[in-house]
Structure formats: structure tokens, C-alpha cells
Amino acid sequence: MAAPDLPGFTPGTVVTGASQGGQYKIQSLIGRGANGNVYLVRTANGQQAALKAGPEKPELKAEVEMLVELKKRELENGIRRSFLLDADRFVTNGRSIPFYVMKFVRGIPIDAYIRKYGYRQVGPAGLELLDKLSGLHRAGFIFGDLKPCHVLVEESGEVELVDYGGASPVGSSVKQYSGWYDRKYWNAGSRTADPGYDLFAFAVLCLHVFDERSLRRLDASLLPQTRSAEDLVQLAGKIPALQTFEPWFKRALYGGFTTSKEAYMQWQALCRRYPADRRKGASKLLIAAFCSSLLLLGAVLYAAFSL
Numbered sequence: 001m002a003a004p005d006l007p008g009f010t011p012g013t014v015v016t017g018a019s020q021g022g023q024y025k026i027q028s029l030i031g032r033g034a035n036g037n038v039y040l041v042r043t044a045n046g047q048q049a050a051l052k053a054g055p056e057k058p059e060l061k062a063e064v065e066m067l068v069e070l071k072k073r074e075l076e077n078g079i080r081r082s083f084l085l086d087a088d089r090f091v092t093n094g095r096s097i098p099f100y101v102m103k104f105v106r107g108i109p110i111d112a113y114i115r116k117y118g119y120r121q122v123g124p125a126g127l128e129l130l131d132k133l134s135g136l137h138r139a140g141f142i143f144g145d146l147k148p149c150h151v152l153v154e155e156s157g158e159v160e161l162v163d164y165g166g167a168s169p170v171g172s173s174v175k176q177y178s179g180w181y182d183r184k185y186w187n188a189g190s191r192t193a194d195p196g197y198d199l200f201a202f203a204v205l206c207l208h209v210f211d212e213r214s215l216r217r218l219d220a221s222l223l224p225q226t227r228s229a230e231d232l233v234q235l236a237g238k239i240p241a242l243q244t245f246e247p248w249f250k251r252a253l254y255g256g257f258t259t260s261k262e263a264y265m266q267w268q269a270l271c272r273r274y275p276a277d278r279r280k281g282a283s284k285l286l287i288a289a290f291c292s293s294l295l296l297l298g299a300v301l302y303a304a305f306s307l
């Protein structure tokens with residue numbers, strides 16, 4: 001269920017943090033999540049950012065605490081570029097509303113991105129995603145609720161995870177998950193947070209993006225107790241566009257990776273065997289076609305004038 005409207009969070013309002021004084025001017029509502037609403041804002045130095053605010057709820061509090069902890073561990077690991085920019089409270093109309101500010105991701109969900117730019121984009125986008133997951137795992141967390149709407153891809157190809165509400169410390173219980181992406185749903189492992197949980201979800205995400213109909217059919221044909229990783233491995237083997245990555249899917253679905261770095265390395269190696277980047281290929285083709293038509297036009301004009 002989406003969060004309710006927040007009084008005072010209208011375009012033009014300046015949200016001021018009660019303890020740290022950060023100021024954010026609301027531009028528009030981006031969307032509503034279960035734990036709060038996400039707004040596009042402008043910071044005091046003119047940058048765009050995303051601000052999530054919601055009623056006082058333990059889930060939103062946990063989301064902020066997780067992001068604060070992640071930022072701390074990233075700083076310890078020398079990673080300066082953090083997703084979390086600020087976390088504070090806004091006092092308005094006698095109410096104190098918790099909020100946090102994060103990087104604004106100008107991207108589209110990974111499934112829409114692959115449909116828009118061609119199936120070969122799964123190679124580089126997958127690699128970027130595995131890199132992000134690997135950083136998160138090194139910091140001691142798993143993402144948990146990995147699904148297309150939580151993986152946004154920017155025009156540049158950069159991948160960003162949004163909605164850390166399902167992130168859980170390694171070793172704890174995964175607190176937020178979604179049907180197909182959950183390995184327990186497929187009787188393929190527990191809901192204890194480990195890197196393999198996210199890798200399994202990424203494998204199912206690919207099956208969903210590339211052959212939703214077969215995945216749906218498979219799911220409908222099985223009883224809860226008969227679902228298995230084997231069924232997903234077989235499905236992966238039948239999708240021609242994913243054939244290059246078949247050994248990777250097998251390992252991820254059977255829980256064969258010890259770390260996400262290992263998964264990243266194997267994906268990277270398989271990418272080298274993957275046909276060339278369509279986006280670049282397509283633009284090269286367009287340039288070649290444009291140049292040929294110019295040459296043809298020149299030849300026709302030359303022939304016409306020399307007659």
C-alpha cells in the first residue's frame with residue numbers, strides 16, 4: 001500500500017531539516033512507496049536530488065539507519081560517492097516528519113532499458129548491477145528486494161539501486177522480498193541474507209525480462225512444494241538471447257557463487273564472448289548509411305551536371 005499524502009509537501013515548499021538545517025525545494029512528486037513518498041527536489045546549491053518522506057514508521061526508520069550504516073562503511077572503504085545525502089526531520093503544522101535525501105537517479109527500470117536499447121544491453125547493464133551488489137555485499141548488506149523497478153539504468157548505462165527498504169545485514173533474515181525473485185519461493189535456499197540471495201534474484205530478473213510468458217507458465221504448472229532451481233535452470237537454457245550466460249545462471253540459481261565478486265568476474269568473462277554492443281553498433285550503422293547516402297547524392301548531382 002502506498003504512503004498517504006503528506007500535508008505541506010507541495011511543489012515550491014522548502015523542506016528544512018530541523019537538526020542539520022539542510023534546505024530542499026520540492027519540485028514534484030516522483031512516486032509513492034510503502035514507506036513514504038519520493039519527491040524531486042533542488043538542494044541549496046542548485047543540484048537535483050530525491051527526497052523520501054513519510055509518516056513515522058519503523059520501516060522508514062530502518063531504511064534510513066541502513067543507509068547511514070552503508071554510507072559509514074563505504075567511507076571506511078574509501079568510497080566517497082554516497083547515495084545518501086542527508087537524513088533529518090521536517091517540522092510542519094505541528095508535526096515532525098522524518099525524511100532523507102538521496103541521489104536523484106535519472107534512469108528507467110532495467111526491463112524497460114533492455115527493451116528500449118536491445119537485449120544485448122543485458123551484458124553491460126548486468127555487469128554494472130553486479131558491481132553495485134558487490135559493493136553492497138562488501139559493506140555487509142544484501143539488497144534483498146531486487147526486482148526491475150528497483151534497478152534503474154541511466155542513459156549513460158550507469159546502474160543504480162533504489163529503495164533500500166529491503167536491505168538486510170548479512171546473516172539476518174531477509175525482511176522484504178517479492179514472489180518470483182525470492183529463492184525460498186523456488187525451494188532453492190533460505191531467506192537468510194547472503195550474497196547468493198541477491199544473485200539468485202538477479203538470475204530470475206533476467207528470466208522475467210527475457211521470457212516472462214514461459215516463467216509465468218512454469219510457475220502456474222508447479223505446486224509450491226515442487227518448484228525448484230532445476231526448473232529455472234532449464235528455462236534459462238531455452239532462452240537463446242541468454243545462452244552465452246547459461247553457465248552463470250546455473251551457478252547463481254544453484255547457489256554456487258561464494259562471493260558476488262566471483263559472480264561479477266564470471267559475468268565479465270562471458271560478456272567478452274557476447275556479440276558487440278548494439279547501441280554502438282546501431283549508431284555506427286546509421287552514420288555509415290548517412291555517409292553512403294551523401295556519397296550517392298554527390299554522384300547523382302555530378303552525373304546530372306556533367307550531362
Ligand SMILES: Nc1ncnc2c1ncn2[C@@H]1O[C@H](COP(=O)(O)OP(=O)(O)OP(=O)(O)O)[C@@H](O)[C@H]1O
Nearest residue numbers: 030031032033034035038050102103104105162163
Ligand atoms: N533516488 C531516486 N531517484 C529517482 N527515482 C526514485 C529514487 N528513489 C525512488 N525513486 C522512485 O520513486 C518511486 C517510489 O519509490 P520507493 O522506493 O519509495 O517505493 P517503491 O519501490 O515504488 O515501493 P515499495 O517501497 O512499496 O517497494 C518509484 O517509482 C522509484 O522508482
